[in-house]
Amino acid sequence: MSALRALRQLTASSSRSLAARAAPRAVTRSALAARVAPVSASRAFSVSARRLGEGASDAALSQRLAEELKYEKEATPAEEPEFLTTFKKNSPWTIQDTPGMDEVALVRKFGNEEIRLIFSIADIQNEQEPEFEEGEEGVEDGAEDAEASLPPYPLRCSFSFTKPSTPGALTIDAMCQDGTFVIDNISYYSDAKVGTDLTVEADWKRRGYYLGPQFDTLDISLQDEFDKFLAERGIDSTLAFWVPQYAEYKEQKEYVSWLKNVRDFVDA
Template identity: 55%
Template sequence: MSAIRVLRQLSTVSPRAVVSRSTSLGVRARLASVQVSSRAFSVSARSFGQGTADVSLSNKLLEEMKYEKESMADSAKEPEFLQEFKAQGRWQIEDTPFNDEVTLTRKFGNENLRITFSIVDIRGEQEDFDNEAASEETDGDGSQEEEVLNTYPIRASLTVTKSSTPGSLAIDMMCQEGQFVVDNITYYKQGSLATDLTAEADWKRRGIYMGPQFDTLDIGLQEDFDKFLQERGIDQSLALFIPDFAEHKEQGEYVRWLEGVKGFIDA
């Protein structure tokens, strides 16, 4: 048994022992025993934080953190899919630790392209897909399960701005199964509204026509928009990369979360 657990047991047993002995002692002895037990409790509280569950919680966090780090150590520090993506030199990744969102940027002619997606979608979808995969057992090597687990739908937003005009386009899409499914395309006369995250900009966006549902457009128009996106690198390879990177980032953020929470509990 660890020294910490022994000390915790002593701190909880000693008050009962003192009380039992105090029945045969005088008033001065009872007061002295109460003072000794109070000091013992205060020392343990300072050692373990302000609650009795702190040590157990800290140990569990440490176990989980070790497990996750060992799992991450089994693969390369930077996954192969990420190395290949960077080697293409097409998109720049803006990934800030402790943030949910990831941004990909690139230039195309006189256009500035910016794709933003969040790892939040993985949190809710991963459990649903895991349950679905478990219920759809297949014979053989379980290829169907692998296919299901790798198709997390992730929302993505593309903004297109030009240096030659103040306007901009904002395109809301869903990334799933190696393709982008466009929801709607919004045109802003004031280009900054597409990227500005202030409360004022958000208020202005609420009154702007967001555009029709993409799938209600003429088929020929839909096809031309698809070609427009393909030329700018909004293609299958990017649609496959985003879920992989989102899962990779979520894993790293989870470990950072464990470290942060444990450090706070232990302080």
């Protein structure tokens, strides 16, 4: 179990309404049914089942996967998106993204600090249309445009801060939504490896540590100073808008790869 997923069971224990607003991710994509025409029985049985495996349904499944893969490839830009190119060129953060994994890390140096941000694409939800009560009008055009540019889901994030001059580590758990990082709590570990390692052993040790108070229970002036501390290190609204953009970009790439891998397996 990864550190990001296991850290304090964030979505289960957090009292924040942001996490509560995230709807469960749909298991299937409704768009697939609308885009792909039904495969007729005659086409399904016109191909020998043993040519694609041992099941009579293999040919139909392979065809559906191929159609969805073709659609998604056509909808995916071949070139790197501008937001990503600009980020790589101008940002002090370095992206660590392993294909096939659902977590992404951003790392940077700030003075004598090593800073790491981890977020997961597993929180991405299908976008839902806003619901209005009977007789209620929608928001104004300007506000509607602004809302449309924001993702409808929060993303769980974990920050870690380490220094070579001290054995400890500071970690922050937050939710990224609406162009801001909403801090849940700030923890301190006397052993940096316990606080930052992405191993089962380190995760098990973390469960016995005091995790710090809920951030919103701290004195307001102390919260303000922590906000300044993060902003000075580039953990600000600019980064909070970028993270969901990259999460959606990676999720699309992983979905296309998943379609290809599954189809190749069915066809083998």
